[in-house]
Amino acid sequence: MAIAITALAGGQDYLVLMQRMVMFCDVFRGKSVFVTGHTGFKGSWLSLWLHHLGAKVHGYSLAPPTTPNHFTQSGITDVLQEHLIADVRDTGRLRQAIEAAEPDLIFHLAAQTVVKTGYTDPFETFSTNVMGTVSLLEAIRTIGRPCSAILITSDKCYENREQVWGYRECDPMGERDPYGGSKGAAELAIRSYRESYFPPTKSDIHGIRIASARAGNVIGGGDWTDHALVVDMVKALSENRPISIRSPNAFRPWQHVLQALHGYLTLAVRLLGESGFKYCSGWNIGPLPGNEIPVHQVVSRFLTEWGSGRWEDRSEHHSHREAEILRLSIDKALWELNWKPVWDIDKTIQATAAWYKQWMTNPHSTRDCSLRQIVAFEHDASLLCQS
Secondary structure (H helix, E strand, O other), X not given: OOOOOOOOOOOOHHHHHHHHOOOHHHOOOXXXXXXXXXXXXHHHHHHHHHHHOOOEEEEXXXXXXXXXXXXXXXXXHHHOOEEEEOOOOOHHHHHHHHHHHOOOEEEEOOOOXXXXXXXXXHHXXXXXXHHHHHXXXXXXXXXXXXXXXXXXXXXXHEOOOXXXXXXXXXXXXXXXXXXXXXXXXXXXXXXXXXXXXXXXXXXXXXXXXXXXXXXXXXXXXXXXXXXXXXXXXXXXXXXXXXXXXXXOOOEOOOEEHXXXXXXXXXXXXXXXXXXXXXXXXEEXXXXXXXXXXXXXXXHHHHHHHXXXXXXXXXXXXXXXXXXXXXXXXXXXXXXXXXXXXXXXXXXXXXXXXXXXXXXXXXXXXXXXXXXXXXXXXXXXXXXXHHO
């Protein structure tokens, strides 16, 4: 039976369970892991989880992009070996930081992550998402030190045709808005560097293994990104006003932040293994079919968990185009990584609402809350593996 999100509510209970939990067979224990974008939503959760798994985490990022934010409130600097505030496009400084960290593994999450910002500032969006990725790849190339690297892009990297079936890793890159276009271009840069400088079949010679991961719409506690659905909901609820929804009928592959990170970590385990060269490609990380529900259903279920609130349709005031249907095929990850989604949409919304409720009650308890959810997720993942 899965651990309830509200279990392990205090004292040392969750620490005891953490000590008993052996996740990923201790693959990350003692490993040097370099994380770009560690001050962001996913990056801060990843840094916390990696530390929990025994890794030595080196962070490189701009300052946290919002106030409040998960990184600061959860005291993530306390779990880091190194915390550098710098721009990923500064290739010289990035290279120095990577050389000093001597990483076994690199996670690249530094990015401009907001679709709407892509419209208002396309130059910065392309610069950060494309040239920031190239900057990291160039640092890896010129250092020449053996390592594995996972570069995170987005499910929006695909050319969206409003199809009802999920996009596969072999489908064309390049959405029609600036954000999606930048992510598709980043994927092309990753592939060209991999094939030109780090061919997987010669990884025993150069020692560098490069993969990319394309996650679906990620939600969870601690996200304060502008224009994000959950953030809009929490802000409206805290101010006792109706939630304004821009695209109530848009379908998205919703998943909890821990589920996306679980996919990234599983991919990392494969890359670090003896046959890691087999996994040097692009991977979709998303939910099982049936979890791609429309925005208005996400809002309604969140309000049920919250216990109050209402929403209103503001789609007529939404001027920028957004895809109505977006689904990912995760067959490749299921079969080749032997990875499985753990939390469904209901558990995802439950965990997300519980985190923000805890934050509103006690903003200084967010690290404990995040750790408890990591432990609960690990427990559920272990049960799934046994089934």
